[in-house]
Amino acid sequence: MVECKTRDVDSIKRAAREALKLIDHSLHKVEKIVIKPNMCYYWDWSTGQTTDPLFVAALISLFREEISPDVKISIVESDASAMKCKYAFKYLGYEKLAKDCNVDLVNLSTVEAEKAAVRVADEVFEFMIPKIIREADLCVNAPKMKYMSFTKISAALKNIYGCNPYPKKFEYHSKLDKVIVALNKVMPFDLHVLDGLTVCGSKTLRLGLVMASQDPVAIDAVAAKIMGVNPKSVAHLMLAEKEGLGKTSFVIKGFDVDYFRKRFPKRSLSEKVITLGYTVACKLGLDKRLV
Amino acid sequence: MEKINLGVIGLGFIGKVHLRNCLNLKSVRVVAAADSSKKALNYARNFGVKQLFTDYNELLKLKDLDAVIIALPTHLHAECAIKAMEEGKHVFLEKPIARNVEEGRKIVSASKKNCVKFMVGYPSRFVPEFINLKNQMESGILGDIQLAYGVNIAAGPFFHRAESTIPRPVPEWWLNKQLTGGGVLVDLGCHMINLLRWYFGEVTDVKALLGYRFNFDFEDYATCIMNFEFGTSAVVNVGWFSQNTVVGVELFGTMSNARAYLSPSSKVVTAIKLLMGKTPKFFIPYLNEISHFVNYVKIDGNCENRLSGQDALRDLEIIAKAYKNQIE
Helix, strand or coil, rough: EEECCCCHHHHHHHHHHHHHHHHCCCCCCCCEEEEEEEECCCCHHHHHHCCCHHHHHHHHHHHHHHCCCCCCCEEECCCCCCCHHHHHHHHHHHHHHHHHHHHEEEEHCCCCEEEEEEECCCCEEEEEEHHHCCCCCCEECCCCEECCCCCCECHHHHHHHHHHHCCHHHHHHHHHHHHHHHHHCCCCCCEEEEEEEEEEEEEEEHHHEEEEECCCCHHHHHHHHHCCCCCHCCHHHHHHHHCCCCCCCCCCCCCHHHHHCCCCCCCHHHHHHHHHHHHHHHCHHHHHHHC | CCCCEEECCCCCHHHHHHHHHCCCCCCEEEEEEECHHHHHHHHHHHHHEEEEECHHHHHHHCCCCEEEEEECHHHHHHHHHHHHHCCCCEEECCCCCCCCHHHHHHHHHHHCCCCCCCCEEEEEEHHHHHHHHHHHHHHCCCCCCEEEEEEEECCCHHCCCCCCCCCCCEEEHHHHHHHHCCCCHHHHHHHHHHHHHHHCEEEEEEEEEEEECCCCCCEEEEEEEEECCCEEEEEEEEEECCCCCCEEEEEEECCCEEEEEEECCCCHHHHHHHHHCCCCHHHHHHHHHHHHHHHHHHCCCCCCCCEEEEEEHHHHHHHHHHCCEECC
C-alpha cells in the first residue's frame, strides 16, 4: 500500500511503481495488455465510484516505460443493465484518455467471444469470454473500493464481473456471489492495482491510496478491512478463497491498514440499517411500487 | 363536470409521478394509459388502470376521455399533443413544450384551432416556497427587486435511479441533442426562466455561457444572464453534473432580500410514503399543478391558467435567444 497525495499522472505512476515493487511484481516483456477499470452508471472519478482516467493513464505510462513503448494496450469494459459503454467511455473521460495515450477502447459486449463453462461449488456457469482477454499477455484489473448493497463491498473480484459481455447483468443478481467467483475463475487477471485516490463511502473523500496485489482475494480482504467490513462476512470473498482464487490472509507491505482505515469514510449504523432495509424491501419485490 | 376522465401518455419517471398523483385526486378518473413499454403498462395496471395501450393513438380514440397528460420524450411532444388536440382532448404537456420554437408554435396553434385547454407542466410555480417568495415580492416588503439569482443543479441524464433491484438505464433520447432540442439549458433552464418570468415579467435581453464537462455535444452546465422588462437583472446557473440536487432562488430588493431553497426529500421517507400509497414531499408541486389543470378543465369558459402554452413557448424563445447570444 502506497500513499499518493496529488492527483497527477507522474505522482500516480510513482506510487504504482512503488506498489508493484513492494509486491515484487516484475513486468516482463509482453505484447498485449488489457486494463479493466471500474466504470459504473455515469458517475465520473470525482464521485469515487469509478476508476480515475488519470490513474489508468499512469498505469499506461508505467507499462510503456517498464515493458515497451510499443506494447499494445486496450482498456476494456462491457455494457451493463444501466450503462452503455458508448456513453460511459465519453462521459467518464476514457475517450479523451484513449486519444491522448493512443490506446484502444474496447466494448467487450461487441467483440468476438468464445463460450466457456466453469464450476463454482455445485453449479456450472457458462459465459462468453472475450477473445481480447483470453489472448492478452497481461490482464490488469484497476478497481475501486466501495460499498454495495448486495455484496457488501465491491473491489477487485467484483470489477471482473464487468468483463462478462452479456449486458443484462441484473439477471445474475440472485446468485451474484457465485457469478463473481465464476467470472474470476474463468478470466483470472494477473495483476490488481486498486485506485483508492478518491473513495466513496458514507461520503466522497480524497484518500490517496494506491494498492497492488497479484491476489484478488487478498486485495479485497484488505479493502474490506479499510472500509470497516469484516472480510469473513463478505460471501463472495469467502467463496473465492474456497475456490482457490487467493487467500484472505495477507501480508501488508508499505503503509499500514490502520493508516487508511482511520480516514476511510465508513458507513454509520443508520446507513447500514437503511441499506439492509432496502435490500430486504427489494427482495420482497416492494421496489416495484416505487417510481 | 363532476369527474374528468383522464389518460396518461408516457410512463417514464415523471409519467409515473403524474399517474400516482392523479389516483389521489377525487375529481379525476384515470381511465387509460399508454406507453411503448409493457413493463411500464404493468405498473399502471398494478394501480388499477384498466385500458392500457402500447400505441397512444389508440388511447386518443377513446370517446369518454376528456383530457390527457403527455409525459413523453421531448421529440414526441408536438406530434402527440397536436393529435390529442385534434381528437378534442384537453392537454397537459410536460415541459419543455417542444424541442424548438417552431414545434412549440404548432402546438399552441393547434390548441387554439381545436378550442381545447392546454397547460404545460412547470412544477416550480406550484412549489409553496417559491409561491411564498412571489407573495413577499408583491407585498412590497422587499422593496424593488434589482437582482435575482436562480440555481437548478442536478444529475440530469447522468442520474441512475437505483431504487430498484433492476438498474434502469438512462433513456438514450436524453443524450441526443436532435431529440431534446438542447442540453441543460432546455431541460432545467426552462424551469428557472419560467419562474423568474412569473416574478419579473418579460425578458428583454439574455446571454449565456455554456459548459461541456462531460464531452457531449450538448451543454451540461450553463450560466444565463437576463434583464427583465421592469429593470430586474438575474443570473441563472443550471447544471447536470451533481449527485446533490440544489434548486433555489434569491431575490435582492431595495428594502430587503429573500431566498428559498428546496430542501431535498429523504429517499427513505419518499420510499416509505410511496409504499404506503401516500404523497411524498417531492410529488406535491406535481400534485398541485395537476390539480390546477383539472380545475382549469372542469370550469367552463375562461379561468386562470397559470401555465399557458404561450407562456411555455416564450420560455423556449428565450432559450433559443440564449443559445444565439453565447458569451465566448
